[in-house]
Amino acid sequence: MSHPYTAATSEPELLAGCLAQHRPAQQQLYQRYKAAMFSCALRILRDADLAHDALQEAFVRVFRQLDTFRREPTLGAWIRTIVVRQALQLLRRESQMEVYDPLRHAEPLVAWHDGLTGEALDKAIGELPAGYRSVFCLVEVEGYSHREVAELLGVSEGTSKSQLYHAKRQLQVKLQYLYSA
Numbered sequence: 001m002s003h004p005y006t007a008a009t010s011e012p013e014l015l016a017g018c019l020a021q022h023r024p025a026q027q028q029l030y031q032r033y034k035a036a037m038f039s040c041a042l043r044i045l046r047d048a049d050l051a052h053d054a055l056q057e058a059f060v061r062v063f064r065q066l067d068t069f070r071r072e073p074t075l076g077a078w079i080r081t082i083v084v085r086q087a088l089q090l091l092r093r094e095s096q097m098e099v100y101d102p103l104r105h106a107e108p109l110v111a112w113h114d115g116l117t118g119e120a121l122d123k124a125i126g127e128l129p130a131g132y133r134s135v136f137c138l139v140e141v142e143g144y145s146h147r148e149v150a151e152l153l154g155v156s157e158g159t160s161k162s163q164l165y166h167a168k169r170q171l172q173v174k175l176q177y178l179y180s181a
Contacts, residue, residue, distance in 0.1 A: 018066055030059055037083045043137040044087040046126045058086040091130055124174050132167035139164050
């Protein structure tokens with residue numbers, strides 16, 4: 001008899017079903033976390049197709065590694081770490097293929113006329129160089145510490161702090177320019 005997994009199914013029941021390789025449990029787990037995890041990947045990658053790829057690969061890893069989940073962080077935090085790592089791996093691969101174009105990153109990158117909007121700020125963040133954007137999103141949006149970011153990116157804490165400083169500085173310059181225009 002198969003269990004009717006729904007949005008109301010408790011996390012322990014869902015985990016047990018996933019560990020038993022029940023497809024409905026896996027589908028429910030994916031449904032429960034896909035939107036938040038897609039948003040996380042999209043903030044890092046700035047490309048919907050790449051974010052979908054990262055999400056798919058991350059959930060493959062989630063289901064393969066679920067038996068290693070120790071319930072230390074929450075399940076959502078554990079999945080988010082896997083999604084972030086997958087997104088960063090894709091970002092590194094894509095960044096190696098991308099040729100830096102100084103004209104693309106010349107000021108001003110974002111124009112708005114009616115003041116600061118969430119959409120304009122999101123666009124400005126999206127136009128930061130990949131390293132700055134990654135650190136900014138991980139620290140300021142996702143809430144990771146510099147120690148965690150350093151570990152995820154394979155850099156020092158100082159590099160993480162420096163990247164965040166420069167990201168904020170670039171955003172500040174963009175915003176000052178746009179408000180004075």
